Amino acid sequence: xxxxxxxxxxxxxxxxxxxxxxxxxxxxxxxxxxxxxxxxxxxxxxxxxxxxxxxxxxxxxxxxxxxxxxxxxxxxxxxxxxxxxxxxxxxxxxxxxxxxxxxxxxxxxxxxxxxxxxxxxxxxxxxxxxxxxxxxxxxxxxxxxxxxxxxxxxxxxxxxxxxxxxxxxxxxxxxxxxxxxxxxxxxxxxxxxxxxxxxxxxxxxxxxxxxxxxxxxxxxxxxxxxxxxxxxxxxxxxxxxxxxxxxx
Ligand code: FPP
Numbered sequence: 001x002x003x004x005x006x007x008x009x010x011x012x013x014x015x016x017x018x019x020x021x022x023x024x025x026x027x028x029x030x031x032x033x034x035x036x037x038x039x040x041x042x043x044x045x046x047x048x049x050x051x052x053x054x055x056x057x058x059x060x061x062x063x064x065x066x067x068x069x070x071x072x073x074x075x076x077x078x079x080x081x082x083x084x085x086x087x088x089x090x091x092x093x094x095x096x097x098x099x100x101x102x103x104x105x106x107x108x109x110x111x112x113x114x115x116x117x118x119x120x121x122x123x124x125x126x127x128x129x130x131x132x133x134x135x136x137x138x139x140x141x142x143x144x145x146x147x148x149x150x151x152x153x154x155x156x157x158x159x160x161x162x163x164x165x166x167x168x169x170x171x172x173x174x175x176x177x178x179x180x181x182x183x184x185x186x187x188x189x190x191x192x193x194x195x196x197x198x199x200x201x202x203x204x205x206x207x208x209x210x211x212x213x214x215x216x217x218x219x220x221x222x223x224x225x226x227x228x229x230x231x232x233x234x235x236x237x238x239x240x241x242x243x244x245x246x247x248x
Pocket of ligand 1: 042087140
């Protein structure tokens, strides 16, 4: 049993994944089911993110990666794209102080270059301000796409003059946006969709998956805990046979 800061007690599994990544899907359907505009769903998604980050810290997760905006999300109606950009700015303005006080280190994966320069600076300052924190590393995937990430890595390797015989899986990993994070142990997708959607396609090669029909705004710390218990039951074989697995 572990005593949470709100006074409740939870039963944590013996094995907690070091790195959890989440596709926070279903904000639009959550809003529609309540007769609300889609942006209300995204705002409810941010409220939920706050409580999931707090729970992740309490459960002892070390790395949390969240898919906030994909390279494909630019194809949404302009008003929604603008709304999601505003949310990024709002989250930094309103949440940074509390994230920092709670020992959360903010990182960004993806590309910032399509944002206005002031917002790029704001993101970079937030990263700088929290760089010494180590309770939880929060990777925000914003304008992130797994294929784009691999293309960027290849371009950089070519420009660095890397020779074919020097290329290994570990070297490729060091050229990805996630070079400072371990591969995700557990990837969660909410809202019932069963797709990878260009998320961590290299890093997720051996991740365990947890899919739930719950829409993201309703995915609460209790369900996260349930996902951790499911994960703890899994045997990760990395291609080996059962009973012959110690680590990767
Ligand atoms: C998917 O739901 C959700 C998104 C594309 C955006 C997720 C963003 C947040 C929760 C805000 C967090 C942002 C930051 C910057 C930390 P959907 O719109 O595809 O839902 P639907 O499939 O039901 O339409």
